[in-house]
Structures are given as C-alpha cells and as structure tokens.
Amino acid sequence: MRVSVETDKCCGAGQCVLVAPEVFDQRDEDGVVIVLDEAPPAEVHASVTEAAQLCPAAAIALS
C-alpha cells in the first residue's frame, strides 16, 4: 500500500489522525495532513483505508 495526499484539498478535519495516528499527523500551524509513513505495514492497512474513506475532502489516495 502506498499513501499519498493532496494537501491543497485537506481541510484539517483531523479524521485521519483519529483513525490512523501511526500513519497521519497534522502540521501545527494549519492542521494540514502530514503522511508519517508512505508505505505503511499490513497491520494498519485497515485503519488507513478507513481514514481515506472518512476524509471529508477526499484528499487521501491509496494505491
């Protein structure tokens, strides 16, 4: 699994950080998403998939 984000679309809702804190964080200054692990291990794939689904701005892409 590869994780990529469109930071322009990110609205800083923080859903991804709530669901998959191992993989996502937020910039302190504006809450925009930071990807901590672009190729996360299998054990967090389910939560990363949920984070992508929950993202209100559809800013997370998985491949």
Add this chain to the structure above:
Amino acid sequence: MTQTSAAAPAWTTRRATGCPFDPPPARSGLLGREPISRVTLWNGGTAWLVARHADQVALLRDERVSADNRRPSYPSLSAASEATRAHNRAFITMDEPEHNEQRRKFTGDFTIKRMEALRPRIQEIIDELLDAMEESGPPADLVTSFALPLPSLVICELLGVPYEDHAFFQRASAYLVDTRSTVEDALTASTELVEYLGDLVERKVSAPGDDLLSRLATGYLATGLSTREECANEARLLLVAGHETTANMIALGTCALLQHPEQLAAVRDGDPRLVAGAVEELLRYLTITHMGRRRVALADIEIGGTTIRAGDAVICAGDLANRDPEVFEDPDELRVDRQARRHLAFGSGPHQCLGQNLARVELQLAYPALLRRFPGLRLDRPLTEIPFRTDMAVYGVHELPVTW
C-alpha cells in the same frame, strides 16, 4: 428553488410525540422510497431533499455544489437567517478556493494535538461545574448548570472572549439559532454580536493574549490581511457554533441515555475507548444539526437516478443519512458499542465541522463525569413534558430538569 410544486411537502422539523430522538415522521420512509425528493421551504421555494448517506457524501464533496448563501436560490432556514446572512459571510458560506484559504486561518487552533492538550483543563471545568451542581441540588436544570456553561467556558478560553459577558452573547446567540425570531430581533442580535466581537478583536491588536482571537488580531487584522468585519463575522461563527452545538449534545445525549439504562451504564462504566465510540454513536443517533446541510447546485448533477439542475437548492438531511440502513445496521437503535464513525453529524466535504475534535473531547469527558458523579441521575419530569428544541437551528432541549 427554480420550480415550485404544489405536491412537494413542506419542510418540517416536527417530531412524533414520544419519539423525540427520531427524525421527523414527515421524512420517514424517504430513505427506501424516495431518496431524492422535493420539499417546500418557508418562503414558498422548493429544494431537493437528499436522504441517503452515499448521495449526501457525494454531493457535499462535489465542487459543483455551493455553500454560498448569497446565491438567490440558497435554501435559507428562516426569514431571520436570511436577514442576517451578511454577518454569515465567513468560511462556512464560501466556496473553494476562498473557503479553504479562510478556514486555514483557524485549522491550526483545532488540531487533534491541541484538542488533546485541552483535556486536563476541560476536566477541571467539568469537575467545578459538577461540584456546584451537587452543592445546590437536587434538583437541577442540566442545561443551565452543566450542558451550556461547559462548552461556553471552553470556547471563551479558546477564543479569548470574557466569560463574564456570557449572558449577553448567549442571549444573542439564542436569537440567531431560533427560526421563529423576527427579522428585527435577529438583526439586532447579530449586529450587537459582530460589534462586540469586532471591538474585542480590535482591542487584542494592542493587547494580545494567548488565544485564537488574539492570533486573528495580530496575524490578520493588524497586518491588513483581514478587515474588522471579516474578523468579527468569523469570531461570531466560532462563538455561536462553539457553544450551541456541544451544549445540546450534552443535554440531549444525557436525555437519550436516561431512556436507555443499559447504554447509560455502559457509558458510565466504560473505558475511554468505549466512551469515544459511544460519543460517535450519540452524534449519529441524535444528529442535532437537524436542519440539514444547505447548498445550491452550480451545474446539472446526476445523482441517485435524478438530475439536479444548475441553480437548484439542495438540502442534505444528515439525520436521515445517519439512519441509513445501507451504512448502519438497525439504524434506529442506540447502541453505544457500534462502529458509528461514518456518521454525518459533522457534515462531510471540505466544510465538515472545524470544531469537531473539540466537541469530541468535551463530550468524551462530560458524559462519564456526569454519570459517575450522579449514579442515580434521572429525569425530574416525564419525557413528554421535556421542551425539545424543534424550531431551533440546533436541536436539543431548552431545559432538562434532573434529580439524583
């Protein structure tokens, strides 16, 4: 609102007697029968009422759908909200790219990290309010003794608004969320509130503190990046949204739990993980933003077998999405141990609630603290005599008489 139809039923928020937690009976059956239907609004215009979860998520994320309430066909809530829409000119009623530019002035103040760091202070406020409630009762009105002062104190500290002015801004804010307010009363309340907040932000330019409005004052007003009017409108949005919503979730959520003793016991005795899930479930089940997310289509959009035409008004009824059996099993059941995270209580799309993680922390701390402090908590009046907020922009209870 490009067409009118005598057949379209009127928009209503009236609930069935004895079912204060369920969506209005006028909309029951729409999910299965007519997922996209027409409703008539207070001013005689019509709007598309979107029922299904998937259709709402698609529309709310769609850039061809506008949140700009200055558009002629925008489905406003009431005459009062239409009259005050100039004051509503804040990121919540802007489209991209302006929306996200403006919203990002504030997103840094609402990150998960910042909200988590507030936990000890919020717990302290909760404990003090519960101490006072215990000393002066029973009985008590849960709204005035706990549900309203808690989020009000928290948002005041976060924004840097003096809490001693709460009688003023709570009264003004109540006019703004009441769909029955006269145009005159709503305009007066709204103008007083933006004047008050404009003055406050201006004072913070020369005497800033460690709060959000001070950062707005020094980073935007003092530098000319924002006008006084823009700052005041944004402050008004954050102040009103910051306490009306969470206050009603605390009171209505408690009321709902009191009707479901097993669910209440699970929340009272649950670990933080269960409580966090229970908060999502209460947000889903109650959907206090019962007026729906209001939009205008900017292009012809095919959705759910229907074509919404450019210029048409759209209402995404979150209360129906949150009862959609395609997403939630036995959706009419309150089950605090279910996976409810996909609920649309905070909306969806780029406008999804900015303060949602503040609300989560407040609610995760408030329910268990209240239920543990008063294990014998119960309504002091039959459920049928509780005044529910049917006509307010945010649903809930006007008061919740409790004893213990």
